[in-house]
Amino acid sequence: MLIKKEQGFLQRFYLVEVAIGTWITMKNWFFGKNITIQYPEERRTYSNRYRGQHFIKAVNGVENCTACMLCPTVCPADCIHIEAGEREDKEKYPVKFEIDILRCCFCGFCEEACPKDAIKLSNIYEMADYERRVYDKDFLLIQRSKK
Amino acid sequence: MARERLVNVEPTQILLIAMLAKFIFVLMLLLNAAPLMAWAERRICSWMQNRTGPNRVGPFGLLQSVADAVKFIFKEDLIPAHVRKWYYLVAPGICVVPAFLTFAVVPFGPVIDVNGQHISLQLTEMNVGFVYILSISSLAVYGIIIASWASNNKYSMLGGLRSTAQMISYELAMGMSLIAIILLYNTVNLQEIATSQGGPLHFGNFVIPFLPNWGIFYQPLACVIFTVAAFAETNRLPFDLPEGEAEIVAGYHLEYGGMKWSLFFMAEYAHMLTASGLFATFFLGGWHAPGAGALLQHLHLAENIFPWALVAIQVLTFTLKVILFMLFFIVIRFTLPRFRYDQLMKLGWKILVPLALANVIITAAVIAAKTY
Numbered sequence: 001m002l003i004k005k006e007q008g009f010l011q012r013f014y015l016v017e018v019a020i021g022t023w024i025t026m027k028n029w030f031f032g033k034n035i036t037i038q039y040p041e042e043r044r045t046y047s048n049r050y051r052g053q054h055f056i057k058a059v060n061g062v063e064n065c066t067a068c069m070l071c072p073t074v075c076p077a078d079c080i081h082i083e084a085g086e087r088e089d090k091e092k093y094p095v096k097f098e099i100d101i102l103r104c105c106f107c108g109f110c111e112e113a114c115p116k117d118a119i120k121l122s123n124i125y126e127m128a129d130y131e132r133r134v135y136d137k138d139f140l141l142i143q144r145s146k147k
Numbered sequence: 148m149a150r151e152r153l154v155n156v157e158p159t160q161i162l163l164i165a166m167l168a169k170f171i172f173v174l175m176l177l178l179n180a181a182p183l184m185a186w187a188e189r190r191i192c193s194w195m196q197n198r199t200g201p202n203r204v205g206p207f208g209l210l211q212s213v214a215d216a217v218k219f220i221f222k223e224d225l226i227p228a229h230v231r232k233w234y235y236l237v238a239p240g241i242c243v244v245p246a247f248l249t250f251a252v253v254p255f256g257p258v259i260d261v262n263g264q265h266i267s268l269q270l271t272e273m274n275v276g277f278v279y280i281l282s283i284s285s286l287a288v289y290g291i292i293i294a295s296w297a298s299n300n301k302y303s304m305l306g307g308l309r310s311t312a313q314m315i316s317y318e319l320a321m322g323m324s325l326i327a328i329i330l331l332y333n334t335v336n337l338q339e340i341a342t343s344q345g346g347p348l349h350f351g352n353f354v355i356p357f358l359p360n361w362g363i364f365y366q367p368l369a370c371v372i373f374t375v376a377a378f379a380e381t382n383r384l385p386f387d388l389p390e391g392e393a394e395i396v397a398g399y400h401l402e403y404g405g406m407k408w409s410l411f412f413m414a415e416y417a418h419m420l421t422a423s424g425l426f427a428t429f430f431l432g433g434w435h436a437p438g439a440g441a442l443l444q445h446l447h448l449a450e451n452i453f454p455w456a457l458v459a460i461q462v463l464t465f466t467l468k469v470i471l472f473m474l475f476f477i478v479i480r481f482t483l484p485r486f487r488y489d490q491l492m493k494l495g496w497k498i499l500v501p502l503a504l505a506n507v508i509i510t511a512a513v514i515a516a517k518t519y
Binding site: 035 | 195198202482
């Protein structure tokens, strides 16, 4: 419902209202506290549960992943591509582990689905790049240290 | 030694040197106004909005304007295919020239005495300074009209039409508010107007010692009308309808880019500077620095240094007054929303013009009553 407020003489006179408005802006000018931050130098702290760039966890240089294919199955964006292979000790491992980061929607389902805690999402949120890249296994293994 | 040599200088040479010095001072003031004001506007606006503003280029971001200027100069000088080329190219110049010309008669210092030569610290000692200001500042609208029409763009043309109507309506109120000042000081020479505002405030024999003898105390109504009209004349918010980003994109300078655009930008700031200078001259006592003379006498300066120190302080005072009014422009810009077009016209014709007329009549009546 449209409520029309009756304006008093002072409001219609306007100059007083201008003075009040100017006082408010001046107050912000001299006493206002900045709500912005100087980004590359200062950073906001994000929650530990923030879902950023992926990485693959490794123990003693061997990735935890056993290529069980649960993450590509659960992935709603269909961005994980795994090719399974066999090690000398008959253990299954991912020959190829690629994440098309442009398709990823950062839902974190892969992290939840993983039985071996292999694929995880880090706090890294600066993923801008000069090319449209697909993260391969080597890259994802390195990313853990950057967390 | 230097004083000895100065005695031998020909009077014409002194005048020539003084002319050059005044010219350089005014030109520097006008040319540096645009980059400094652009920086100040962005910084102050961001402080008011609880942001930081440009602070990366140089100390406090002061070189941001230099970076912008470099960008403008090296930008592609694009001329759209659908414009009237000659008028399109000439319009920014026509916009800038009147903006710079008006400052010529604004006195930024008193009349000084160099070897018996009287040098008035204003660019041109013109006896019709007041008429000159009104006529030249009206010319500024031509630049905007030509720019908008030559751009061959509907938004530009709307901006140009608005600007014409607005400038013509507010010119009237501005001129009439100044007529009251002219009646009060009985002269159209700006230097004389500024000179007669010295000393303490007095109404006839009734003297108020702690207030300066400024026009703002005699003509508060004319001061308000002049301020509002000055905002409209310079196309600043809340009267920046010719630009109106939200409605008509950018108005008359929509089709311009690079240096051509920044000429419009410079013209706006030069207009602001001139309006501030006029406001200081008419209402804030011009170059008068209240108390400066007494303060300097207190310091027991040498006989020959004293007048020069006083002049330096007075020029600085004038600059300070101008800067304060420029800051007022910025504060108002980021406080008030834009007027609607009908509100603008209503304010101009139904409120400001009758008020200014009434002010002229009352001032004239009071002066006539005092004279006879």
